[in-house]
Amino acid sequence: MNQAGPARILVVDDAEFNREVLTRILEREGYQVDSAMDGAEALEKIHQTAYDTVLLDVMMPGVDGVQVIEAMHADPALKRLPVIMLSALNEQDTVLKCIQLGAQDYLPKPINQQLLKARISACLERKRIHDLEREYTLRVESMGAQLQAMNEQLRQANRMKTRFLATAAHDLKNPLGGILLMADRIREEAQIGHVREATLGQATRIHDMVQKMIQIINSLLDAAVQELGEVSLSLEMTNLGDLVHGVVRENEAYAESKNIRLVYVESFAAECWGMLDQMRISQAMDNLVNNAVKYSPFGSTVRVELGLRIVDGMDRVHIEVQDQGPGLSAEDMARAFGPFQRLSAQPTGGEYSTGLGLSIVKQMVELHGGWVWIESQQGQGATFLVEIPLISEMPLKP
Structure with a gap:
């Protein structure tokens, strides 16, 4: 309904007398009234002016009422405009067709003024409700x-926040690693009598604090990767033997703090070259080696083994990380690689765990077309196995 003033009604009838009578009746009711002498003029006015209701004669020369209704029904902007058909008693079948096409009501001729007012009022109320629904719909859509x-x-x-945390955590990890190495050197010199006993205690405390900070940073890095979801790879020719060996060396101080023997064995490592994202694979391998130390008992052995396999004519690097921890149940192995999974085994030194490490391993390995799985029996330790195809050329972008 027009918001700026009274409702606007179009009267369409080929008889001038009928148009004048209907116009006077409606204007006395406060409506703004226009008229048209046939269907063609009516359609032209309907397209030019926003009417609230149309009174439409059925039988007219040229474009009749049925054709007007058909044209309005085919136009999405006009099909919901209320139309009241004006008909003689012998035109009921035609009126029924108009109503099936979308006309809201009809009035038989001669027109009863009270019935006219009631039908007009009902049509305008329906249009008001429809306009409100449409307005609310547009507001909701907006x-x-x-x-x-x-x-x-x-x-x-x-x-952006997650990338910032990941960058900050990564940047903090390297200097902390250097502090950890210096603390270890102080402890080594103390053991041969070059440093006082008090200094040895301080170095040990530094070592423990830095180790805890590194664990927290690793957790932040894992959480960042998991939260970002999509990970883009930066591939470069990499020797996996050197990469895995470097990861083992980085975890040696952690293993020593728990009196764990960290063993690295490799075969054909010089041939383990492929296009890889060094940071992503390093993160995956660090999670596996770090987890093995985290869940292994004090004084045990963690073994990391790397070798080369040829399957279906393709080179694959094969990596095993074996611990002497409590092992995993079948239920543990079924959900081990899901995010935020806490398994039955507990860290042996009270370390912190987010439950994200293995899901990150799976994500990073599979992004390189590889596989990761577990072989374990409860009470007999666990072996985590990784195989990654060694692609020697940069894959073509689609």
């Missing part, structure tokens, strides 16, 4: 679009 835009902004802000 609010939905705004909420979607705000959600996207929040997602982008969250991704």
Whole structure:
């Protein structure tokens, strides 16, 4: 309904007398009234002016009422405009067809003024309700679009936050590693009498604190990768033997703090070259080696073995990380690679765990076309196995 003034009604009838009578009746009721002498003029006015209701004669020369209704029904902008058909008693079948096409009501001729007022009022009320529903729908759609835009902004802000945390955690890890090595050297010199006993205690405390910080940083890195979801790889020619050996060396101090013997064995390592993302694979291998130390008892052995396999004519690097921990149940192995999974085994030194490490391993290995699985029996330790195809050329972008 027009918001700026009274309802606007179009009277369409080929008889001038009928148009004048209907116009006077409706104007006395406070409506704004236009008229048209046939269907063609009616359609032209309907397209030019926003009417609230149309009184439409059925039988007219040229474009009749049925054709007007058909044209309005085919136009999405007009099909919901209320139309009341004006008909003689012998035109009931035609009126029924118009109603089936979308006309809201009809009035028999001669027109009863009270019935006319009632039908007009009912049509205008239906249109008012429809206009309100349409307005609310548009508001909801607009609010939905705004909420979607705000959600996207929040997602982008969250991704920026996560990338910042990941970068900060990664940047902190290297200097902490250097501090850890210096603390170990102080302890070594103390053991041969070059440093006082008090200094040895301080070095040990430094070592323990740095180790805990590194564990927290590793957890932040794991959580960042998991939260970002999609990970883009930066591939470069890499020797996996050197990479895995470096990961083992980085975990030696942690293993020594628990009196765990960390053994690295390799075969054909010089041939283990492929296009890999060094940071992602290092993170995956670090999670496996670090987990093995974390869940192994004090004084035990963790074995890391790397070798080369040829399957179906393709080179694969085969890596095994074996511990002497409590092992895993069948239920543990079934859900071990899911995110935020806490398994039955507990860290042996009270270390912190997010439950993300193995899911990150699976994600990183599978992004390189590889596989990871577990072989274990409760009470007999666990072996985590990784195989990665050694692709020697940069894959073509689609």
